[in-house]
Amino acid sequence: MKARTKFLIxxxxxxxxxxxxAAKTTTESATYFLTPSELAARVQAxxxxxxxxxxxxxxxxxxxxxxxxGGKEVAFTMEDSTGTTFPVVYxxxxxxxxxxxxxxxxxxRLDDRGTFQATVLLAKCxxxxxxxxxxxxxxxxxxxAQHPAGIPKTGAGHPAxxxxxxxxxxxxxxxxxTPPAAAPRP
Amino acid sequence: xxxVGELSLWVALLMATWTAxxxxxxxxxxxxxxxxxxxxxxxxxxxxxxxASAGLWTALLSADFSLRFVASYTSANLPTVYKIxxxxxxxxxxxxxxxxxxALFSGACVFANRARNRDLMPWVTGTLGAVLIFFIAxxxxxxxxxxxxxxxxxxxxxxxxxxxxxxxxxxxxxxxLGWVGTTIPFAFAVGALVTxxxxxxxxxxxxxxxxxxxxxxxxxxxxxxxxxxxELGWGGYWAWDPVENAPLTSWLxxxxxxxxxxxxxxxxxxxxxxxxxxxxxFLLSILGTFxxxxxxxxxxxxxxxxxxxxxxxxxxGIAFVASCVLVATRLRDMEAxxxxxxxxxxxxxxxxxxxxxxxxxxSVLWGTLFPILSEWVRGTKITVGPPFFNTVxxxxxxxxxxxxxxxxLIAWRRASTENLRRQFTVPVLIGVxxxxxxxLAGMRHFTALVAYGLSGFVVGTIGQEFWKxxxxxxxxxxENPALATVRLVARNRRRYGGYIVHLGVAMIxxxxxxxxxxxxYDLTLKTGDVFRARDPFGHEWTFTSQGISQYERLNRQVTxxxxxxxxxxxxxxxxxTSEKRQHVDSRGVPTFEPSTEVGLLEGHMMDVYLVxxxxxxxxxxxxxxxxxxxxxxxxxxxxxxxxxxxIVMWPQAERARQGGYVTQLAPExxxxxxxxxxxxxxxx
Numbered sequence: 067m068k069a070r071t072k073f074l075i076x077x078x079x080x081x082x083x084x085x086x087x088a089a090k091t092t093t094e095s096a097t098y099f100l101t102p103s104e105l106a107a108r109v110q111a112x113x114x115x116x117x118x119x120x121x122x123x124x125x126x127x128x129x130x131x132x133x134x135x136g137g138k139e140v141a142f143t144m145e146d147s148t149g150t151t152f153p154v155v156y157x158x159x160x161x162x163x164x165x166x167x168x169x170x171x172x173x174x175r176l177d178d179r180g181t182f183q184a185t186v187l188l189a190k191c192x193x194x195x196x197x198x199x200x201x202x203x204x205x206x207x208x209x210x211a212q213h214p215a216g217i218p219k220t221g222a223g224h225p226a227x228x229x230x231x232x233x234x235x236x237x238x239x240x241x242x243x244t245p246p247a248a249a250p251r252p
Numbered sequence: 253x254x255x256v257g258e259l260s261l262w263v264a265l266l267m268a269t270w271t272a273x274x275x276x277x278x279x280x281x282x283x284x285x286x287x288x289x290x291x292x293x294x295x296x297x298x299x300x301x302x303x304a305s306a307g308l309w310t311a312l313l314s315a316d317f318s319l320r321f322v323a324s325y326t327s328a329n330l331p332t333v334y335k336i337x338x339x340x341x342x343x344x345x346x347x348x349x350x351x352x353x354x355a356l357f358s359g360a361c362v363f364a365n366r367a368r369n370r371d372l373m374p375w376v377t378g379t380l381g382a383v384l385i386f387f388i389a390x391x392x393x394x395x396x397x398x399x400x401x402x403x404x405x406x407x408x409x410x411x412x413x414x415x416x417x418x419x420x421x422x423x424x425x426x427x428x429l430g431w432v433g434t435t436i437p438f439a440f441a442v443g444a445l446v447t448x449x450x451x452x453x454x455x456x457x458x459x460x461x462x463x464x465x466x467x468x469x470x471x472x473x474x475x476x477x478x479x480x481x482x483e484l485g486w487g488g489y490w491a492w493d494p495v496e497n498a499p500l501t502s503w504l505x506x507x508x509x510x511x512x513x514x515x516x517x518x519x520x521x522x523x524x525x526x527x528x529x530x531x532x533x534f535l536l537s538i539l540g541t542f543x544x545x546x547x548x549x550x551x552x553x554x555x556x557x558x559x560x561x562x563x564x565x566x567x568x569g570i571a572f573v574a575s576c577v578l579v580a581t582r583l584r585d586m587e588a589x590x591x592x593x594x595x596x597x598x599x600x601x602x603x604x605x606x607x608x609x610x611x612x613x614x615s616v617l618w619g620t621l622f623p624i625l626s627e628w629v630r631g632t633k634i635t636v637g638p639p640f641f642n643t644v645x646x647x648x649x650x651x652x653x654x655x656x657x658x659x660x661l662i663a664w665r666r667a668s669t670e671n672l673r674r675q676f677t678v679p680v681l682i683g684v685x686x687x688x689x690x691x692l693a694g695m696r697h698f699t700a701l702v703a704y705g706l707s708g709f710v711v712g713t714i715g716q717e718f719w720k721x722x723x724x725x726x727x728x729x730x731e732n733p734a735l736a737t738v739r740l741v742a743r744n745r746r747r748y749g750g751y752i753v754h755l756g757v758a759m760i761x762x763x764x765x766x767x768x769x770x771x772x773y774d775l776t777l778k779t780g781d782v783f784r785a786r787d788p789f790g791h792e793w794t795f796t797s798q799g800i801s802q803y804e805r806l807n808r809q810v811t812x813x814x815x816x817x818x819x820x821x822x823x824x825x826x827x828x829t830s831e832k833r834q835h836v837d838s839r840g841v842p843t844f845e846p847s848t849e850v851g852l853l854e855g856h857m858m859d860v861y862l863v864x865x866x867x868x869x870x871x872x873x874x875x876x877x878x879x880x881x882x883x884x885x886x887x888x889x890x891x892x893x894x895x896x897x898x899i900v901m902w903p904q905a906e907r908a909r910q911g912g913y914v915t916q917l918a919p920e921x922x923x924x925x926x927x928x929x930x931x932x933x934x935x936x
Binding site: 068081088095 | 413414485486591592593594595597600603604607608611615618619622623632633634635636637638639640643644647648651774776846847848863865866867868869872874876
């Protein structure tokens with residue numbers, strides 16, 4: 067047999083094994099990535115869909131965050147542009163970037179009472195460097211925004227509890243959230 | 253200056269258009285004056301891109317908050333160094349930064365080739381101009397950093413505290429240098445394809461550029477890992493996040509090219525493959541820039557909603573189709589000049605190395621793009637997680653590690669049994685001994701044992717090569733071991749620099765394997781509470797909470813918890829401290845959510861890693877503590893790889909290039925591995 071043929075056989079064995087592993091784990095670790103309204107639609111169509119672990123990308127409803135003391139549990143409501151909402155309970159370390167109106171990805175499943183039990187909570191990734199809520203791809207000040215007068219002066223005093231007290235939740239989020247699905251480009 | 257910068261951006265767009273048009277025309281009509289005009293156009297583009305960048309830097313440093321970009325990413329009290337790095341903190345600025353580096357590289361490339369490769373240069377210049385058009389146009393029309401607000405806010409929003417870190421300040425530039433660096437080889441590939449001059453000439457012209465790109469991609473990846481580890485607080489350095497995967501794929505194909513180029517130089521094989529790798533690496537770089545800059549994959553929103561998505565999609569489409577057409581119409585000019593003779597040969601080892609590298613790159617790309625692909629095919633986004641990446645890539649990675657040891661030592665064409673015995677007996681024994689020692693020490697983790705055995709084997713091959721080379725110099729020249737080592741490396745830079753890179757690779761694999769032994773604990777500690785644990789190396793630790801303290805700093809308010817540690821009963825110096833920081837702007841108004849500073853006790857063999865999650869009541873801290881083995885070996889390995897890369901690409905002194913040092917060494921190596929022949933030759 068020519069060396070070239072042997073090499074090709076070896077190559078196919080390697081790539082074939084890799085592809086087999088890839089195909090197998092793709093099916094095993096595949097997770098739906100949905101918006102709240104897509105999740106609602108699927109659960110309505112087939113109630114067993116609750117059994118699936120899913121990822122949901124959504125926005126945190128302003129003012130809905132309730133942090134349990136200790137910074138390891140939080141409840142909030144998520145919504146999408148259609149107004150579909152789900153209550154969420156998450157247990158674990160809360161990421162620094164998690165705040166009001168931010169876009170989050172939660173991973174977990176919907177329980178029987180319609181609460182999303184999240185095991186993973188990702189707030190908008192820091193590698194996108196954006197500061198404030200905005201359209202995907204471009205944060206910062208939306209064009210023509212008004213002065214962010216919504217920022218209250220919390221006073222110079224140092225807040226007592228770290229993420230739990232004072233400035234943790236709803237009162238300091240910069241104003242001017244933009245609706246997430248503003249004007250889809252063709 | 254700001255206005256000058258803004259206008260310069262538009263002039264630069266005109267200049268880049270001129271460059272591309274005139275250069276391509278000059279190449280097609282072979283009119284020298286058009287070619288020269290194109291090259292001058294490129295220098296002019298460079299000038300105006302520099303002015304545009306200087307304008308943005310002026311705006312950042314002078315805190316001109318009328319610009320949306322400045323107001324979005326800086327605040328008046330931001331330290332100056334971070335005002336400078338804010339340039340690449342946002343999408344539009346980082347696109348301009350891309351264009352700036354590309355213009356600088358292009359200028360350097362055209363200048364370096366003013367008297368060389370003249371037949372290729374019109375097409376090279378034109379291609380560089382075309383890529384510049386794309387970036388500058390995207391900046392001008394879709395993501396302009398000079399966009400103004402209707403009103404001037406009193407202060408900006410400040411920089412995300414997680415980006416206020418030295419690693420993050422230099423990580424993006426390194427990555428961009430690496431990514432942009434792939435454009436020059438791509439331009440030469442286009443030039444070689446168009447002119448059908450597909451022999452060794454264009455490879456010689458781009459080897460240095462490919463190395464530079466590889467070097468910066470390596471540094472960028474390692475810095476990104478370091479930043480994720482010390483700043484993000486989840487206790488690891490690699491999460492298969494799209495923004496990590498994107499540069500990894502470029503790095504993998506670039507690495508594959510740097511190996512397969514040797515096969516073409518020595519044996520005239522793999523010519524189509526090499527052109528394809530250069531093109532693929534460039535396309536992956538553009539795609540990677542888009543993925544990291546747009547956040548399109550993490551977002552549940554569809555691809556088209558990103559402002560720059562359409563621009564990138566169209567450019568990638570054009571570049572891909574044009575490249576495919578070029579390659580397809582030139583296939584007959586790229587017939588191999590030799591055939592693979594044996595499966596037991598260096599050619600075969602390198603071919604498998606390429607197969608595995610590209611296989612890993614493809615699987616990473618597949619997993620990364622799966623949400624987008626599934627959206628196209630099934631109308632809904634589906635993601636795959638770390639289990640996918642790990643299952644596929646651990647076996648491929650271990651195979652790659654084995655080839656790292658085999659490739660450089662096995663003979664070209666057809667290895668004899670004698671060659672195999674002489675080259676591999678000692679390294680294999682070292683690998684086996686490594687496994688035996690670890691098993692005696694109680695390690696039973698199969699994958700980790702394989703990884704350590706192979707790492708030992710690779711280190712064995714490298715040690716043996718140095719041993720033989722130094723021994724030969726000592727006998728031949730009577731040099732002492734230190735001098736012999738230095739001269740050995742200095743006079744065979746490609747070869748021994750490559751070994752040093754491989755040493756770094758083995759170190760990093762050992763570190764990855766060590767991570768399998770990580771231990772993690774969730775704790776609730778009151779002041780004075782003690783936590784006891786036993787680390788993976790069997791040492792007994794205690795951690796005693798010192799309570800929680802609060803104080804203020806220049807631009808932040810800090811809440812900190814400290815743990816006093818003992819190891820095997822002895823007090824460990826220092827206090828392990830993790831902080832929550834609330835950053836404030838110049839008026840004392842909090843900006844951002846509180847950020848976490850991890851507490852880190854770093855060691856050569858293991859880190860103790862502490863994350864302050866929050867407080868319950870006055871003095872009770874919620875903590876996550878972990879023992880992370882061998883993390884430092886990732887950083888050490890990265891440094892070693894960078895040093896090796898520098899040695900490989902450092903210009904060879906003229907006398908060594910002509911001299912016969914290598915052939916003097918040859919008796920020892922002649923039969924085994926006749927690599928050294930053209931040391932430095934053609935490494936222009």
